[in-house]
Structures are given as structure tokens and as C-alpha cells.
Amino acid sequence: MTATHESVDVVVIGGGPAGENVADRVVRGGLSAVVVEAELVGGECSYWACMPTKALLRSGSALRAAQALPGLPTLTGATLDVPAVLARRDRFASGWSDEGQVSWLDSAGISLVRGRGRIVGPRQVEVRTVDDEDVVRLTARHAVVVATGTSALVPPIPGLAEARPWTSREAAAADHVPARLAVVGGGVVGAEMATAFTRLGSQVTVLARDGLLPTVEPFAAELVADSLRAAGVDLRLGAEVTSVRREQGVVRVGLGDGREVEADEVLLAVGRTPNTSGLGLASVGLRDGDWLRVEESLRALGADGSVLEGGWLYAVGDVNARALLTHQGKYQARAAADAIVTRAAGGPLEEGEWGWHVATADHRAVPQVVFTDPEVAAVGLTAAAAERAGYRARAVDYEIGDVAGASLHADGYRGHARMVVDEGRGVLLGATFAGPDVAELVHAATVAVAGEVPIARLWHAVPAYPTISEVWLRLLEAYGRPHAAPGIGSAGGRGRGTGAG
Numbered sequence: 001m002t003a004t005h006e007s008v009d010v011v012v013i014g015g016g017p018a019g020e021n022v023a024d025r026v027v028r029g030g031l032s033a034v035v036v037e038a039e040l041v042g043g044e045c046s047y048w049a050c051m052p053t054k055a056l057l058r059s060g061s062a063l064r065a066a067q068a069l070p071g072l073p074t075l076t077g078a079t080l081d082v083p084a085v086l087a088r089r090d091r092f093a094s095g096w097s098d099e100g101q102v103s104w105l106d107s108a109g110i111s112l113v114r115g116r117g118r119i120v121g122p123r124q125v126e127v128r129t130v131d132d133e134d135v136v137r138l139t140a141r142h143a144v145v146v147a148t149g150t151s152a153l154v155p156p157i158p159g160l161a162e163a164r165p166w167t168s169r170e171a172a173a174a175d176h177v178p179a180r181l182a183v184v185g186g187g188v189v190g191a192e193m194a195t196a197f198t199r200l201g202s203q204v205t206v207l208a209r210d211g212l213l214p215t216v217e218p219f220a221a222e223l224v225a226d227s228l229r230a231a232g233v234d235l236r237l238g239a240e241v242t243s244v245r246r247e248q249g250v251v252r253v254g255l256g257d258g259r260e261v262e263a264d265e266v267l268l269a270v271g272r273t274p275n276t277s278g279l280g281l282a283s284v285g286l287r288d289g290d291w292l293r294v295e296e297s298l299r300a301l302g303a304d305g306s307v308l309e310g311g312w313l314y315a316v317g318d319v320n321a322r323a324l325l326t327h328q329g330k331y332q333a334r335a336a337a338d339a340i341v342t343r344a345a346g347g348p349l350e351e352g353e354w355g356w357h358v359a360t361a362d363h364r365a366v367p368q369v370v371f372t373d374p375e376v377a378a379v380g381l382t383a384a385a386a387e388r389a390g391y392r393a394r395a396v397d398y399e400i401g402d403v404a405g406a407s408l409h410a411d412g413y414r415g416h417a418r419m420v421v422d423e424g425r426g427v428l429l430g431a432t433f434a435g436p437d438v439a440e441l442v443h444a445a446t447v448a449v450a451g452e453v454p455i456a457r458l459w460h461a462v463p464a465y466p467t468i469s470e471v472w473l474r475l476l477e478a479y480g481r482p483h484a485a486p487g488i489g490s491a492g493g494r495g496r497g498t499g500a501g
């Protein structure tokens, strides 16, 4: 075994989207950076999460969209070409090779150490190379950034681990489509993978103990549930899994009510656990296996809730549990990197709400698109969450299918939109769109929520006709125009013509 020692400005443990972005930005800011990666540079998102799962879903969405229009007769009753879909998915996972990302690191001037990183003391990281042959000791002059992400949570259900369940990794990288798939969990992974595998030909059963998509607006979850059922999914809300066993290739999933579901594979989608086991957090007074808590510029907090002594440890991305989404991890990475560079230069930080060096949007304006059928695109608070948070909030609803652009987009367009308004300040707290192809609507809502754009000014943001975006105008009309004469400003023009607005 050989041991080497290097000093560098910033050590980033984990080369997923969050880690890569911190390293890139500190290097652009004039510091040196090393990324330590135990598996593939690019992380979960590139090879086993966002990209391959969306590739599995995309062909089915396109087929469904085409089938909603006349004039495409060869598509009536058409099914997906499964090998072609899997092959396209393989391309989006870069064939599970990180060659491209490694050469990007190189071009960005970022060093790479392959192996598992472990914190061994303040600013000290030890990396054992993958073959355990070499040890690299890294000393960080300015910061160590933990960006180690999460893994699928495997709950202690009797027989589960022995039954070799699929996690999101096996589903995203599947080389075949099981005839019968049981999905445990009705969250985002469960709902998306049930959609993908049903379209690919599996008979899918979803065991959604806590309901389907329990954190989105209930109307959106209901639209997705209706559509899954219509596609032949056996959706069991409230089903509790109590045992799992695999016998001669068949998986038997035991339920709390004594019934059993038989499947060829069982996919576990019940949440995530942080990749902090064996990370050496105990060497700096924290606990291995825990989520890392951070303050607003992403510095890790100690057990007493104050910034860890010396302020050298940061945590970005999934591992800090603020928002388990690639785009939020990258956003945190930009704030953390700018904070590291500014602190290194001794400069003042902008740490007030929405300042350069903080990740305020994590609490106020997190967008997410769930790529089910229909899609659910949401940002900020739901009506229920706004109420729980103590806002004087008002929810306003509109059927997206009544918008001219939606009726053109697909025959029989079915969708629903809601905006949640803070009545105290006259600004949006959140918005949810559920319907075919609504994903691209959410960024306008994100701008409105993050920018705290007054409702009165939103009236001047005129959506183009005839687009689905006109739902914005209809939502504003349903809300009512401040100071309008009675009767004006209520939702009019529900027809499919140019509308009253």
C-alpha cells in the first residue's frame, strides 16, 4: 500500500451534480479543487436517477401525446418498441461510463481522486482507492464539501433484503421488463416507475401505504391515480407491506390485511437515506449515518446547532435533506462555492434572504416536475402547506382543458391548475399544474414565487394566445382584479374561443 499527501484549497467528497458544481465554481473563483468519487463521476442523477428514468418515460409520453390527435392512424393501438426504448435509455446513462464527465472535470481544471473519502479530522480527508491499494490524504486549506448524496432506503420488513428487491437503481438500469412488477411506495419514484413500466408492458401493482404522491396538491394526485388505474395499474392506497419472500423466482409480498401480491420483481421506493455511513463524521463531533444539517450558506452545523468550529465543513445536495432534487443541489452548490471563494478572499458575504451566498429558494420556491401521466409541475407551497405555515392564503383553481391552447394541444385535454396567493402580501406562495405536457409551465411560476411578483403586476404579464400558458390569465381572472368593478375580473370566457380576457 502506498500513501500520498496533497494540500488543496477545497476538497469535495462526492462527484454528483452538486459536488461537480461546487468544484467548478470554486475553480472559476481562483481556488484549487479535488473531487473524490467512489463510483461514477456524475452521480446518481446521471446513471441511475433523473436521466435514465426520464429516458424510460419519454417515448411513452410522446406516444400518448400522438394518440391524442387525429391524423396519425398508424399509432392507434400502438405499443412501445421496448428494446429501442431501453437502448435510448442506455445512451442517456452514457452506457454507465463516466469517461465524458471525467474529461469535463479535466477541462475545467478540477483534479479527481477515485475512491471512498472519509473525514479523519478538521480539514482532513483520507481516500482509499477503489482497489484499497493506495491511500491519499488530502488537507483542505479552505473547505471540505460533503456532496455524497443518498441511497435507497431499505426498511426492516421481514424477508425484504433476502428477496433481492429492486431499488431505483435496478429499475432505472433494467435490462428487461418484468411481466409483473410490485412497487412499494407511492412517492415520486413509485409513481414515475409505475408509469414507465406499465407503458413498457409490465402488469404493475402499486402498494402506496401513505397514498399516491402525498405531498402534491390532492387534485394532481387524483389525476395521476385515475390515469394509472385507466392504464391497468392495480393501485392499492393504504396497503402496508408486512413481509416479502422470493420462491423459485416469484416474489410474494405480504400485506397487513393478510392478502398477498405476486410479482416477478418488487421495486422499493420508500424514500432515501444519506450516504454518510463510514464518512468519518464522528471524527469532527457529528454522527455517521445522519443527514447533515446546514445553515443558509451551506456550512455544516454541529450537535449544538451552531456552525461547526472553524466553519470549514459544508454540505450540499441531497445529503443535507433540504430538497432532494438535482436542480436544488446545483443551486446550493453555486451559493456554497461563492461563499467559500468570498470567505477565502476575506470579503463580506451577502447572507440576508435571497442574498448571493445563501440558498433561500430551498424554503420558498422549489420547483419539481413529476413525469407521470399527466405530468405534475409544482413550485412553492400547496394550499395545505400554506395553511400549515400560518399564511392567510387563498387557493384559486382553473381547468386547464378549458384554455384554448390546451384544447388545441390534445383532444380531450384533461388538466387542472391551482395558484396559492398570500393574501397579506398579494404575492404567489405556490402553483401546481397537472396535465399533459405542463412541465414547461412551472418556470414562469417559479419566477413569480421567487421574485415575489405582486399579483397586480402579474396581470401585465400577458400569456401568448393560443398557448397552454393562458391558464395564467384564467387563474388571475378567477382570483379577481384588485379594485375592479364588481362582476369584472371573475373568471369569464371559459370557452375555447379567444375568451373574455
Ligand SMILES: Cc1cc2nc3c(=O)[nH]c(=O)nc-3n(C[C@H](O)[C@H](O)[C@H](O)COP(=O)(O)OP(=O)(O)OC[C@H]3O[C@@H](n4cnc5c(N)ncnc54)[C@H](O)[C@@H]3O)c2cc1C
Pocket (backbone or CB within 6 Å): 013, 014, 015, 016, 017, 018, 019, 036, 037, 038, 039, 040, 041, 042, 043, 044, 045, 046, 048, 049, 050, 051, 053, 054, 115, 116, 117, 118, 147, 148, 149, 150, 168, 172, 189, 275, 279, 316, 317, 318, 319, 323, 324, 325, 326, 327, 328, 329
Ligand atoms: C429514481 C430517481 C429519479 C430522480 N429523478 C429526478 C429528476 O427527474 N429531477 C431531479 O431534479 N431530481 C431527481 N432525482 C433526485 C436526484 O437524483 C438527486 O437529487 C441528485 O442526484 C442529488 O445530487 P447529489 O450530487 O447531491 O448526490 P448524488 O447524485 O447521489 O451523487 C453523490 C455522489 O457521491 C458519491 N459518494 C458517496 N459517498 C462517497 C464517499 N464517501 N466518497 C466518495 N464519493 C462518494 C456517490 O458515488 C455519488 O456519485 C431522482 C432520484 C431518483 C432516485
Ligand SMILES: NC(=O)c1ccc[n+]([C@@H]2O[C@H](COP(=O)([O-])OP(=O)(O)OC[C@H]3O[C@@H](n4cnc5c(N)ncnc54)[C@H](O)[C@@H]3O)[C@@H](O)[C@H]2O)c1
Pocket (backbone or CB within 6 Å): 155, 184, 185, 186, 187, 188, 189, 190, 192, 207, 208, 209, 210, 211, 213, 214, 240, 241, 269, 270, 271, 272, 324, 325, 368, 369, 370, 371
Ligand atoms: N421527477 C423528480 O423530480 C423526481 C423523480 C424521482 C425522485 N425524485 C426525488 O427523489 C426522492 C426520493 O423519492 P422516493 O419516491 O423514494 O421518496 P418519497 O419520499 O418521494 O416517497 C416515498 C413514499 O414512500 C412512502 N413510504 C415510506 N415508508 C414506507 C413503507 N415502509 N411502506 C410503504 N410506503 C412507505 C412514503 O410515505 C412516501 O410517500 C424524492 O425526494 C424526490 O424529490 C425526484
